Structures are given as C-alpha cells and as structure tokens.
Amino acid sequence: LMRNAGEVEFHQAAFEVLESLGPVVDKHPQYADEGIIRRLCEPERQIIFRIPWVDDRGTVHVNRGFRVQFNSALGPYKGGLRFHPSVYLGIIKFLGFEQIFKNSLTGLPIGGGKGGSDFDPKGRSDGEIMRFCQSFITELARHIGEYVDVPAGDIGVGGREIGYMFGQYKRMTNRWESGVITGKGLDWGGSRVRTEATGYGTVYYLREMMRHQNADFDGMRCVVSGSGNVAIYAIEKVHALGGKVIAASDSAGYIVDEDGIDLELMKQLKEVERARISEYAVRKPSARYVAGGSIWDVPCDAALPCATQNELDDNGAKALLAGGCKYVVEGANMPCTPRAIELFKQADVRFGPGKAVNAGGVATSALEMQQNASRDSWTFEYTEQRLEHIMTDIYKRCAETAEEYGKPGDLVAGANIAGFLRVAGAMDALGVV
Ligand code: NDP
Numbered sequence: 001l002m003r004n005a006g007e008v009e010f011h012q013a014a015f016e017v018l019e020s021l022g023p024v025v026d027k028h029p030q031y032a033d034e035g036i037i038r039r040l041c042e043p044e045r046q047i048i049f050r051i052p053w054v055d056d057r058g059t060v061h062v063n064r065g066f067r068v069q070f071n072s073a074l075g076p077y078k079g080g081l082r083f084h085p086s087v088y089l090g091i092i093k094f095l096g097f098e099q100i101f102k103n104s105l106t107g108l109p110i111g112g113g114k115g116g117s118d119f120d121p122k123g124r125s126d127g128e129i130m131r132f133c134q135s136f137i138t139e140l141a142r143h144i145g146e147y148v149d150v151p152a153g154d155i156g157v158g159g160r161e162i163g164y165m166f167g168q169y170k171r172m173t174n175r176w177e178s179g180v181i182t183g184k185g186l187d188w189g190g191s192r193v194r195t196e197a198t199g200y201g202t203v204y205y206l207r208e209m210m211r212h213q214n215a216d217f218d219g220m221r222c223v224v225s226g227s228g229n230v231a232i233y234a235i236e237k238v239h240a241l242g243g244k245v246i247a248a249s250d251s252a253g254y255i256v257d258e259d260g261i262d263l264e265l266m267k268q269l270k271e272v273e274r275a276r277i278s279e280y281a282v283r284k285p286s287a288r289y290v291a292g293g294s295i296w297d298v299p300c301d302a303a304l305p306c307a308t309q310n311e312l313d314d315n316g317a318k319a320l321l322a323g324g325c326k327y328v329v330e331g332a333n334m335p336c337t338p339r340a341i342e343l344f345k346q347a348d349v350r351f352g353p354g355k356a357v358n359a360g361g362v363a364t365s366a367l368e369m370q371q372n373a374s375r376d377s378w379t380f381e382y383t384e385q386r387l388e389h390i391m392t393d394i395y396k397r398c399a400e401t402a403e404e405y406g407k408p409g410d411l412v413a414g415a416n417i418a419g420f421l422r423v424a425g426a427m428d429a430l431g432v433v
Pocket residue numbers: 153154155156157198226227228229230231249250251252306307308309311331332333334358359361362
C-alpha cells in the first residue's frame with residue numbers, strides 16, 4: 001500500500017485479483033517462489049509526460065499524459081487511452097493491471113498496458129481536439145510501435161481521436177505502420193466490428209450466462225448505464241437477440257423509455273451531435289429524463305453497467321435487488337464496488353466481471369492487428385463470428401476454471417484464475433526478467 005500510496009483504484013483492482021489466487025498458489029507453489037505475483041503487481045515501465053497545447057483563443061494549456069506498460073509476457077503491451085479529467089496514475093494503473101488478465105483471457109498474443117490524460121474533451125472544438133491529440137502522440141510516439149505497444153480508444157477516445165493520433169504518428173515517422181494503433185477507420189486500416197465489439201461481446205457473455213440457466217433474452221428488461229461506445233452497441237445487441245433496453249444514462253442523468261431505447265435517435269445524439277442524453281426525452285416526449293439520480297432504481301431483469309469505475313455501489317446494488325434483477329454484467333471496467341459484488345453474491349444474482357465480459361473490444365483490436373499484419377480486410381460476418389467464438393470460449397473458460405478450483409459458479413474467481421494462469425505460465429518460461 002505504501003509503495004503505491006494514494007492509488008486507490010489500483011489497490012482495489014489488485015486486491016480483487018490477489019484475493020482469488022489462494023487456490024492457485026496452493027496448487028502451483030512455484031508461482032509464489034519465483035515472485036511472479038510480486039512482479040505482476042509492478043509495471044514493467046511507467047511513462048508520465050507533459051502535453052502542452054493551444055486552445056482556439058490562443059491560451060496555452062498543460063495536461064499530463066500517462067502510459068503504463070504493465071506486462072509483456074504474452075505479447076506487445078495492448079490497452080486503450082482514456083481522456084477524462086479524473087485520470088491520474090492510480091486509474092491508469094488499475095486499468096493496465098486489469099488489462100493483463102483480460103488480454104490473457106482472450107487467448108491472443110497481447111500483453112497489458114493502458115494510458116491517457118487528464119484532458120477534458122467536453123465542449124472542445126474539433127480543432128482543439130486535434131491539436132491536443134497531436135501533442136499527446138508526439139511524446140507517446142517514441143514509446144509505442146507494432147512490436148512494442150499498441151494503444152487504442154477508451155473513455156473520451158473514439159474514431160476521431162485515433163485518426164488525429166495516427167495521422168500525426170505517420171507524419172512523424174514517415175511510415176504507414178497501421179499496426180501501431182487500433183480502432184482505426186475502415187478506409188485506413190481499421191477492422192469491421194471493432195466499433196461494436198465491446199458492447200456486442202458484453203451481450204454475448206450475458207447470453208452464455210443465461211444459457212447456462214436455460215434462459216434467453218425473450219421478454220428480458222435490461223438497464224444499460226452510459227451512452228458511449230460500449231453502451232450503444234450493448235443496446236443494439238440486446239435488441240437483436242430479442243431483449244429490451246429501457247434505460248440508459250450519461251454523467252448528468254438517465255432516461256427511461258418503456259418502448260425500448262430508440263437506437264437510431266441515440267446514435268444521432270451521441271455519435272453525430274455529441275449531445276447530452278437529456279435531449280433524448282426532448283426529441284421523444286414519451287420517454288422520461290431524470291436529472292442526477294441513480295439509473296439502478298429502474299426495475300429490470302439484467303443490469304449492464306457500461307459507463308465507468310465504481311458507478312454501481314451498495315446502494316445501487318440494493319436498488320437492483322429490490323427491482324428483481326437477476327444478472328449483472330460489467331461492460332465497463334470495474335463499475336461495481338466490492339461491496340456491491342458481495343451483495344449480488346449473497347442474493348444469488350449471476351455476476352459477470354469486466355475483465356471477462358468486456359474483453360471483446362481488445363480481442364477485436366487483436367484481430368485488427370492480424371488484418372494489418374497480413375494487409376487483409378475481413379468481412380463483418382466473419383469478424384463477428386470470430387468475436388462470438390472468442391466470447392463463448394472466455395465464458396466457458398471462466399466457468400470451468402471456477403469449477404476446477406473449487407468455486408463453482410464464481411465467474412470472478414474463474415476469470416482471475418484463468419487469466420493469471422496463462423500469464424504466469426509465460427512469465428515462468430521467460431525467466432526472472
Ligand atoms: P465513452 O467515452 O464512449 O462513453 C462513456 C460513457 O460513460 C458516457 O456516456 C459518459 O457520460 C459515461 N461516463 C464516463 N465517466 C463517467 C462518470 N465519471 N460518471 C458517470 N458517467 C460517466 O467510453 P466507452 O464506452 O468506450 O467506455 C465505457 C467503459 O467501458 C469504460 O469503463 C471503459 O474502460 C470500458 N471499456 C471500453 C472498451 C472499448 O472498446 N471502448 C473496451 C473495454 C472496456 P458523459 O458523456 O456524460 O461523460
């Protein structure tokens with residue numbers, strides 16, 4: 001704790017994983033002897049840098065940039081960039097730590113890393129966003145590369161930002177190195193299904209959890225928090241599989257639409273106009289907007305927190321239980337507090353942890369890297385099939401590992417242990433490095 005003072009989110013993420021590893025160390029004592037767990041908790045490298053940029057009025061701003069290259073035993077560091085004012089080292093380290101196990105679970109050759117900045121993109125013009133992204137990547141460029149570290153998007157970083165960063169990187173290096181970053185546009189090296197991947201994957205994972213209980217989406221009422229990239233495509237897939245999403249949110253409030261969220265309207269507002277979600281109820285008066293408040297007060301069968309860390313606490317969990325919720329799947333990273341997860345466990349609510357549930361995003365990023373390396377471009381259908389297969393496999397591995405290590409039904413333990421075993425095996429083989 002002293003060694004990483006003040007990094008509360010990192011402590012929370014590390015504690016959750018370490019808590020699961022007791023049965024693993026009993027079975028494989030060499031992992032403790034070789035310091036694998038201690039090495040896993042210490043990033044291989046952390047980079048912190050200055051990002052100076054000029055706004056539209058000519059004022060100079062200085063933000064702070066981060067890249068934590070956590071573990072490269074399985075492949076080049078891989079993980080997104082987050083632009084949000086709450087970003088500091090503790091957030092990037094928690095996300096990077098989670099990423100190690102998530103990437104391991106995909107079965108693909110990718111290590112774990114994460115980065116970002118405390119820059120707030122809200123209300124900034126296109127020109128300001130471009131200048132910020134150019135300044136950010138100008139420094140980061142010296143630390144990344146197809147075989148080194150491959151960033152992607154996260155909160156506040158979507159296709160527009162990836163474009164500005166890739167453009168500046170290309171200009172600086174005079175190379176078309178498409179494998180240096182993922183989440184690119186389809187015309188310039190991107191992969192089909194990457195935009196949809198995290199949301200779709202989240203719902204595929206939920207479908208597997210339900211299948212296991214002989215349930216399906218027919219008649220399911222779902223609540224999805226957030227209205228960004230993950231939330232929008234989770235809603236799309238729930239609707240495609242026959243369920244109904246009746247509520248969504250942003251950081252200012254939530255909307256309830258008993259007809260089921262109108263996705264075309266949502267995409268227009270969030271992807272095109274970059275408007276607030278309150279606007280949804282203005283354009284569709286039969287829907288209701290609640291300013292502030294907690295979206296978890298809306299009764300549902302399944303809850304999909306897809307916004308941010310610690311957005312669902314014990315009060316949220318109690319409200320969900322009172323509303324009859326039977327499934328909770330984490331589309332976001334660490335959206336549920338430890339106390340909320342404990343309450344779900346006690347009430348026998350089926351719970352899917354983020355590092356398994358939302359792994360479809362990074363998995364499809366790895367598929368983008370495969371297409372870039374072979375200068376190929378796959379169809380939507382084929383790419384989605386690969387994603388579906390990967391998600392089904394992750395669920396199966398979580399469930400089987402939980403069973404094997406004496407925790408049947410505990411997908412948190414299953415994900416942590418299965419993710420750990422693959423990285424630990426590689427670290428063991430590579431020696432003390
Ligand atoms: P976006 O920036 O596209 O959307 C984030 C959404 O969450 C917005 O609706 C935003 O509302 C809301 N939100 C963000 N911060 C807060 C906050 N502090 N309080 C309340 N609401 C908040 O991000 P993504 O959809 O890409 O990411 C969402 C989550 O999913 C994150 O935890 C991310 O790490 C995780 N994730 C994303 C992946 C991806 O492929 N994009 C892959 C795996 C995980 P507002 O606009 O008001 O800020």
